[in-house]
Amino acid sequence: MTFHAESRLASPDLSACVAFMPARVEQGPRYGEALVTLSPRHAQGAREVRVRWSLHGAAGTALVIVQGGISADRYVVAAGGNPGWWSDIVGDGRAIDTRHCRVLAIDWISSADLGGDALAVGSEDQADAIAAVLDLLGEARASAYVGASYGAMVGLAFAARHPQRLGRLVAIAGAHRAHPLSVAIRNIQREVVRFARAHGDTASGLDLARRLAMTTYRGEREFAERCADAPQLVDGRYHFAEEGWLGAAGARFAQRFSAERFLALSESIDLHAVAPQDVRVPTTLIGFSSDRVVPLADLCELQLNLGAAAQLHVIDTRYGHDGFLKEPAQVGALLREALVEH
Amino acid sequence: MTFHAESRLASPDLSACVAFMPARVEQGPRYGEALVTLSPRHAQGAREVRVRWSLHGAAGTALVIVQGGISADRYVVAAGGNPGWWSDIVGDGRAIDTRHCRVLAIDWISSADLGGDALAVGSEDQADAIAAVLDLLGEARASAYVGASYGAMVGLAFAARHPQRLGRLVAIAGAHRAHPLSVAIRNIQREVVRFARAHGDTASGLDLARRLAMTTYRGEREFAERCADAPQLVDGRYHFAEEGWLGAAGARFAQRFSAERFLALSESIDLHAVAPQDVRVPTTLIGFSSDRVVPLADLCELQLNLGAAAQLHVIDTRYGHDGFLKEPAQVGALLREALVEH
Structure with missing residues (x-):
């Protein structure tokens, strides 16, 4: 692996540091759409699927795939006025430093993107779509895949299906399977959306589903701190x-997300299943102490059974599953450590 | 306090034991309706309110008030073909032994019972309703109040408002206030019911709300054990x-519960607030290790600040908040201990 994390550059003399850095060419972000051939997990036969990708960072540097939760997209990095959903972690001078690596991301594909006969979209399909984009870009291999939440699940599927194309997997707050309690809660979210859609008010369904999801994403202590005010009579x-x-x-989410996409990606989490022993790529697992979506016990089980060397780091936080967004300093430090050349 | 738990009778000679027991008269359960005067917390002025009560157990023995969650009722004890919602704990030979004490319970009153001007029903109103039923029955005082979940909240309100009428409070899985995370989840349950009602399908709303409530009542491990099967394509x-x-x-709940009643009692939990220092009755608190509705931290805070001697017992269980229903042996042992003459 050739990625070089800045934190490991020991010299305080910056001009000396630069001499150790890979040659790079200044280049803006690239956004593209690829028509790739996939054989979806929950449909019969191959078909062409449109995949939207982005590539940020310095040409000639190591490639890092970065994927987030089901509501994240390929706009990972702050660019062109768009803040980027993970700009605390990815960008010039960040833990995933776009001065020294290139960051590839895709928009998740949905069931509808796979064609009308697809019963669901699998985490395997997302992994294969990323591999197909690598082909298109002429990249044999990525130095690392860093995924959080659903992105971590897809990362495990990617490592299991395309081990020769990956140097290291960093899976944050995602495991080899969804926890049954989380499955139950997402099921209810989907039922609420279906119920609201059947009654002609999809937006209210998405709103309520997102509120419910938020109760699982955030930590118990955060609720206690944010919601100390007494109820008001209105x-x-x-x-x-x-x-x-x-x-x-909830209202913000309902404005920007479609019911079809929410239903498909939420279900994809629940259908996700990777045998830990099939993951034969060096792996770093990161969990959050207060995560109620992905219990630490599941990350421990994954670590114990993974088919390659695996480290598990637990970040103590009040922010629950959303720790990957809310704890950039702690997550960033672990990423610098994990992504440095071993 | 005159209640005598069987477990403290040391002699193995049962005929000798009987000599120590209070005199008792065989008597069937009594069920009644009382018209009582209440000044509701969330309305102006006094009004008459109908309260349904039940009384089980041997005449002449100590009185124990028993109240459960918002979906529980006055049919606590198995009687007349009705199984009773807490018959593992209350009955002849049980931890709350109806051979040696009398058990009083009421059906929770709802906002609608208070009159159309009542904005909500308070846990204080339930406590005052119980006190009014005591008046009606000519009972100056109860030896103990044993409440679980909402019943524990009402018990704290009862102890704070009517301390002279209570020997001991046993509050199981209920605290001086609802936790904000639980408030958030119950809010969503109520929004789902209101949304469904507005679209003419209240039953579906109650079904979904109950499913969501169930995800909070049960433990994480229980979900993992019950739901190990792979998804089925249907x-x-x-x-x-x-x-x-x-x-x-969810479907069972929708058949037996009205939206009005669910909305009122769910909100009553969230409005509940008793200052711990106002509870000046000896108190036993019981919590469950895996309870996600009432975090142990809240019971610790309550114990530390209670206005009288308070013990906190934690039962290690996989059953979460529903431990009061699912762990009768452990709960029963603690109740025998708490209710024995001190």
Whole structure:
């Protein structure tokens, strides 16, 4: 692996440091769409599928695949006025330093992208789509895959299906399978969306589903801190602090997400299943102490049974599953460590 | 306190034991309705309210008030073909032994019972309703109040408002306030019911709300054990083991519960607030290690600040908040201990 994390450059003399860095050419981000051939996990036969990708970073440097949760997209890095969903972690001078590596990301494909006969979209399909984009870009291999939440699940599928194309997997808050309690809660989210859609008010369904998802993403302590205010009587009904916070998040989500896409990607999490022993790529697992979506016990089970060397790091945080967004300093430090040349 | 738990009778000679027991008269259960005067917490002025009560056990023995969660009722004890919602704990020979004490319970009152001007029903109103039933029955005082979940919250309100009428409070899986994360999840349950009702399908709303509630009542490990089966493809869609289990529970709930009652009692939990220092009755707190509705931290805070001597017992269980229903042996042992004459 050729990626070189800045934190391991020992010299305080920056001009000396530069001499050790790979040659690079200044280059803006690239965004593209690829027509790739996939044989989906939950459909019969091959078909062409459109995959939207982005590539940020300095030409000639190591390639790192970066993928987030089901509501994340290929706009990982701050660029062109877009803040990027993980710009605390990825960018010039960040833990995944786009001065010294290139970052590839795709927009998740949905069932509808696979054709009408696809019963579902598998995490395997996302992994194969990423591999197909690597082909298109003429990249035999990525130095690392860094995935969080659903992105970690897809990373495990990628490592199991394309081990020769990956140097190291970093899986953050994602395991070899969804926990049954989380499956149950996502099922209810999907039922609420289907119910609302059947009654002609999909937006309200997405809003409620997102509020429910938020109760699982965030830590118990965070709720206690954010929602200390007493309920307020408004228009003859008590309103609780929790409603304001989650309601705003739900409304934002309903505006930007389609029901079809939500249903497909939420179900894809629940269908995800990778045998840990099939992952034969060096792996770093990162979990969060207060994560109620992905219990640490599942990450321990994954580590114990993984088919290659695997480290598990646990970050103590109040932010629950969203620790990958809310704890950039701690996550970043572990990423610098994991991505440095071993 | 005159209640005498059987477990403290040291002699193995049963005929000798009987000599120590209070005199008792064989008597069937009594069920009644009382018209009581209440000044509700969330309305102006006094009004008459109908309260349904039950009384089980041997005449002339100590009185124990027993109250459960919002979906529980006054049919605590197995009687007349009715199984009783807590018959593992309350009955002849059980931890709350109806051969040696009398058990009083009420059906929770709802906002609608308070009159159309009541904005909500408070845990204080339930406590005052119980006190009014005591008046009606000519009982100056109860030896103990044993409440679980919402029943524990009401017990704290009862102890704070009517301390002279209570010997000991046993509060199981209930605290001085609802945890904000639980408030958030119950808010979503109520929003789902309101949404479904507005679209003319209240039953589906209650079903979904109950499924969601179930995900909070049960432990993480229990989900893992019950829902190990792979999803099944039925009618072109994957169905998960979690759907079958929770769906059946949701459908049963929708058949037996009204939206009005669910909305009122769910909100009453969230409005509940008792200052721990106002509880000046000896108290036994019981919590469950895997309870995600009432975190142990809240019970610790309650114990530390309670206005009288308080013990906290934690039962290690996989059953979460429903431990009060699912761990009768452990709960029963603690109740025998707590209810024995001190």
